[in-house]
Amino acid sequence: MISATGLAKSFGGVAAVRGVDLEAGDGAITGLLGPNGAGKSTTLRMLCTVLTPDAGEAFIDGAHTAREPLEARRRLGVLTHDSGLYPHLTARENILYFAELHGMARVAREQRADELIDWLEMRAFADRRAKGSSQGQRIKTALARALVHGPRNVLLDEPTNGLDVMAVRNLRVLLRRLRDAGHCVLFSSHVMQEVSALCDVVIVLARGAVVARGTPDELRERTGCASLEDAFVQLIGSDEGLG
Amino acid sequence: MGAACRVIATVWRKEVRENLRDRRTLVSALLFGPLFGPLILAAALQFLVQRTADEADQRLVLAVRHAERAPNLMAYLEGRNVEVTRVTLDDAATRRAVRERTHPLVLSIPEDFAARLAAARPASLQLYSDASASRTDRDSARAKALIGQYGASIGRLRLQARGVDPLLQVPLAVQDIDVSTPQSRSVTVLGMLSYLVLLAMILGGLYLAIDATAGERERHSLEPLLTTPVPREHLIYGKILAAATFMLLSLVLTVIACAIALRFVQLENFGMTARLDAGVVARIILATAPLALAAAALLTVVASFTRSYREAQTWLGIVMLVPTLPIVFVGLADLQPSHALMAVPSLGQHFLITALLRGDPIAPLDAAVSSVSSLALGVALALLAGRLYRRESLLG
Numbered sequence: 001m002i003s004a005t006g007l008a009k010s011f012g013g014v015a016a017v018r019g020v021d022l023e024a025g026d027g028a029i030t031g032l033l034g035p036n037g038a039g040k041s042t043t044l045r046m047l048c049t050v051l052t053p054d055a056g057e058a059f060i061d062g063a064h065t066a067r068e069p070l071e072a073r074r075r076l077g078v079l080t081h082d083s084g085l086y087p088h089l090t091a092r093e094n095i096l097y098f099a100e101l102h103g104m105a106r107v108a109r110e111q112r113a114d115e116l117i118d119w120l121e122m123r124a125f126a127d128r129r130a131k132g133s134s135q136g137q138r139i140k141t142a143l144a145r146a147l148v149h150g151p152r153n154v155l156l157d158e159p160t161n162g163l164d165v166m167a168v169r170n171l172r173v174l175l176r177r178l179r180d181a182g183h184c185v186l187f188s189s190h191v192m193q194e195v196s197a198l199c200d201v202v203i204v205l206a207r208g209a210v211v212a213r214g215t216p217d218e219l220r221e222r223t224g225c226a227s228l229e230d231a232f233v234q235l236i237g238s239d240e241g242l243g
Numbered sequence: 244m245g246a247a248c249r250v251i252a253t254v255w256r257k258e259v260r261e262n263l264r265d266r267r268t269l270v271s272a273l274l275f276g277p278l279f280g281p282l283i284l285a286a287a288l289q290f291l292v293q294r295t296a297d298e299a300d301q302r303l304v305l306a307v308r309h310a311e312r313a314p315n316l317m318a319y320l321e322g323r324n325v326e327v328t329r330v331t332l333d334d335a336a337t338r339r340a341v342r343e344r345t346h347p348l349v350l351s352i353p354e355d356f357a358a359r360l361a362a363a364r365p366a367s368l369q370l371y372s373d374a375s376a377s378r379t380d381r382d383s384a385r386a387k388a389l390i391g392q393y394g395a396s397i398g399r400l401r402l403q404a405r406g407v408d409p410l411l412q413v414p415l416a417v418q419d420i421d422v423s424t425p426q427s428r429s430v431t432v433l434g435m436l437s438y439l440v441l442l443a444m445i446l447g448g449l450y451l452a453i454d455a456t457a458g459e460r461e462r463h464s465l466e467p468l469l470t471t472p473v474p475r476e477h478l479i480y481g482k483i484l485a486a487a488t489f490m491l492l493s494l495v496l497t498v499i500a501c502a503i504a505l506r507f508v509q510l511e512n513f514g515m516t517a518r519l520d521a522g523v524v525a526r527i528i529l530a531t532a533p534l535a536l537a538a539a540a541l542l543t544v545v546a547s548f549t550r551s552y553r554e555a556q557t558w559l560g561i562v563m564l565v566p567t568l569p570i571v572f573v574g575l576a577d578l579q580p581s582h583a584l585m586a587v588p589s590l591g592q593h594f595l596i597t598a599l600l601r602g603d604p605i606a607p608l609d610a611a612v613s614s615v616s617s618l619a620l621g622v623a624l625a626l627l628a629g630r631l632y633r634r635e636s637l638l639g
Contacts, residue, residue, distance in 0.1 A: 045466075048470045049469075049470070050466055050469050050470060051635060052635060070472040070473070070474070071472075073470055073472040074472045076470065078467060078470040079467075080463065080467050080470070081463070081466075082463035082466075083463075084462060084463035084464035084465070084466060084467045084468075085464065086261055086462075086464055087462070088261045088262075088264040088265055089257070089260070089261055089264075093260075097257050098467075098471060100253045101250065101253055101254075101468075101471040101473050102472060103246070103249070103472070129264075142467070145467065146467070
């Protein structure tokens, strides 16, 4: 369970996020939807403690992100905007490195890596250097790395970027499985279909603030639009940045 | 404390393993310093030795205009390992021949040479040479010395013929007493060894330092790393230690390679011996090693300021010369080793290496001062790097 109130962040006098409140519950997929530059990444970076908010606070299962960042990070699995793998390490070594940084014992981390490699169907490339992997393989590796310590909460920053249709479908299946296992899944996207196909709850961001929240159906109902895309355009007040 | 050590060890292991697989790091750590360094050193020394050895017994080639006007002088020169080539050139053609090196050295004998000699008047000779060519400089000095000797012997004969003791003409006699030992002479030439060893050591960790900071940010692997439950400064300590490890590896290889390379240089021809047996090699490594931490931390601090791999490369190319500056300064100012100077990191190492090569005893205090001050600087720079890594702007 992830909750935040009044999160704000500026970079050199430019406000990227101004007062975001959000809540993402366990056993649900929450989508952070917004055009480019709406403050999605900045919000997620504050939630995963990489950035410190100028104002407001956030809790990961009750752990305060600014006051007890290490505790918050232990409860979080993060898939950043770029998969950011180490090219000279194999997929397995990439996963094991993070397991070690999470303080897992040798036997536990090797077992867990095996489990994830099976679960994410990575057998074929698990022991090859990450350098030559496809985008889909990289995302899987990064996801395995994010889940290695068995976090209850999973943050994903535009996880479908650069994936082909099959890879996107696979990822959707994985995220649903995480939800069904009781995880709290929060992901950002600017792709409408993505959000409507997957999310239980949608939070719409525009210009650094939350402009609407609810289930996809609720949003359609509230705006009186038949498609979520129209609803979205109406909510953010323009069609800038829609991709 | 235990947790911190565990994290630092984890990061260290990963950086070392990853960089052992990276060709660029390997080439700079294991090839450039340890291989090319000693090769360049050995080649330069061999060249120097050869040249000095050659010059003594090499025949001096001297072109002479109108050699027939001074047959005795010619016989004198030919008797002293000079190859006299008779040429017929006018003044302009001579100048051209010297400039174009067809005849690097030309002696011209004027028409009145014999007459003036007979009249005991100073007989002039013209020696053409090109002072801008390094090689002819020595040759012309040798030719001048030989002609001078010939002149002096005529002078002595003239005095004797007039009943004057030739020794009256020699009021002073300066004797050169060179107290240098073969070993200390070789140190002037081997002075560049400490420079080379320090540079090769730093180069060994250069790419790892860039890769672990600017490279990590550029590959976007920094952000996921920062979401692990680990204090940021522990990450950077692990990286610094990994860079220092590669520096030590490069140091060990370079010193051993230098010792081997110098075996192939015939330093004895030069009247020199370099003491580079196993004991000296080990002591040079021990004396230099404490500097690795400071060098690794320095490169890491600078690399964490830069925005990209390329920018880091540019900056570190300059920064890696910083530890060699004290050596250059001391060379120019001709300072002698002292306890205070030993405390200057890199300079202390330079003095210790030079002393070891020279075969001088090393005061334990000097070695301790040098090691402790270098390590202290390393710890201070590592702490600074840790502070820099805690900044938010790290992600760029």
